[in-house]
Amino acid sequence: MTVNQFAAADLMSNLDDRSREIFRNIVETYLESGEPLGSRTLARMLTASLSPASVRNVMSDLEELGLIYAPHISAGRLPTQKGLRFFVDAFMQVGDLQPDLRHEIESQVRRTSAGRPVETVLTEASQMLSGLSRGAGLVIAAKTDHAIRHIEFIRLDPQRALVVLVGDNDEVENRVMELPAGVTASQLTEAANYLNAHLAGRTMSEARGELRGLQAELRRELDELSSDLVERGLAVWAGSEQGGAARMIVRGRANLLDSLAAGEELDRLRLLFDELERKENLIELMTLAEEGSGVRIFIGSENKLFSLSGSSLIVAPYRDGENQVVGAVGIIGPTRLNYARIVPMVDYTAQLVSRILR
The missing domain is CATH 1.10.10.10 (Winged helix-like DNA-binding domain superfamily/Winged helix DNA-binding domain)
Structure with missing residues (x-):
């Protein structure tokens, strides 16, 4: 017990x-x-x-x-x-999923997983849970270190540039970086060409290690401003909060509007949306999921992440091929959730995602 x-x-x-x-x-x-x-x-x-x-x-x-x-x-x-x-x-009795609901969840997750990036699978899983529960579907995914396919610098103004990174999984990520004074368009191109020639096919962590070993060659082949750009282009990922240890995918926020009345309930909903925008608590949510082997239910202030809005969270971890927790799927909504129905849905979805990742 x-x-x-x-x-x-x-x-x-x-x-x-x-x-x-x-x-x-x-x-x-x-x-x-x-x-x-x-x-x-x-x-x-x-x-x-x-x-x-x-x-x-x-x-x-x-x-x-x-x-x-x-x-x-x-x-x-x-x-x-x-x-x-x-x-x-x-009092609550949680039974098995009805066969038709089990089939619906499995067919949707399997369909989106065929030859698709993991990000797409997770997004669809979040959307599916939202639709089935009439709450907001929530997925927490550990940040993966994909291999680099292409890097490009796009000048925004004299002091800033957009660093565009394309991964081997077709994900595109953008970061804004400060430019050293006096950088020209040709130097931006030269820095991008150097990165693509030496670091394509490596993960970001591998690329940073490789760059440290190329310091002498970097200084020899590029001028001071271009070599500075190369180092800044990689450092902007290492220091960015978006490059942290986890990311959150939320789908179906509009469903929450249908389930709440006016007045105080809507004020709490606005608080929830504000809380969902905060990134700093994602690690804590991953920790909450890891602490239990199956589905966990947090009601109101029990849920420290969304305590201001008094929302409920039903969450279950999913695992990779080495049986390590790499993320979580769940539902967030008002305390008036159908817990008995949602718990087995969340549990089965987490199991399916785990199987796909293996």
């Missing part, structure tokens, strides 16, 4: 069958509609006959345990974050 499951077992021991049924109905109604559930409606839903007054007494006990709350005076009840976690750990 996990720590959460121990806590859930302790809470469960404090609830009788009637309290469990009332709590489960409140949560399931919230997950289905987002609406609070009142005592009169609850009384009609129960298997045993119970008056609204008796239901309110049970609801009061559940509030004292921190499992539900009243969003407004005289309103029904909604689950708290603690209540949602308790429901997921103690």
Whole structure:
């Protein structure tokens, strides 16, 4: 049992069958509609006959345990974050994927993987998860060090140039670099030609090592400004945050707009979009995925990466041929996600991506 499951077992021991049924109905109604559930409606839903007054007494006990709350005076009840976690750990039953859904996921992932760059496969996986879950599909991919096919310098203005790098996987990456004073168009061309002649076919890390061994030849064959350009052209990747250890692919943000109401919910959604734009927390998300062997669920503030917006994250790691975690796939959305349905989808998608990478 996990720590959460121990806590859930302790809470469960404090609830009788009637309290469990009332709590489960409140949560399931919230997950289905987002609406609070009142005592009169609850009384009609129960298997045993119970008056609204008796239901309110049970609801009061559940509030004292921190499992539900009243969003407004005289309103029904909604689950708290603690209540949602308790429901997921103690009540939720995750079954196998339906055969048709399993086939749909497999056919989409397999179709996009045939002769396509890994980036394309991951993007399509994110898009697919978004479409199936009505949340935002999320993929975290470890930064790969592909071999260099071509490098080019394009002047933007007297002080800056765009460094264009084409990898052997057909990915194109651009970086803006500062130019040393006095650089001419011919020197930009000369520097690019030197890099392509000596470093094509090598990865970026190999290229930097190769360049260190060519320092004497570099100074001999090129003038000072051109050799400076060569070194800057490679250094701009080493120091760029885009060249970091991971990248994030998010698809289906518009789906979140459909699932949230106006007012406070939309404010939280704007916070989520801001959080998704931040790159510095990607390593932490990779770490979260690595800490578990399968699917992990983070609800509200449990999820440090998106805690401001109070969103939920369902994430599972995928692995390479050496069984090392190299990324994660998942769904991010409001706490009112269909966890039981989404967990097996995320798990199966991660398994498929792992098989493709092997």
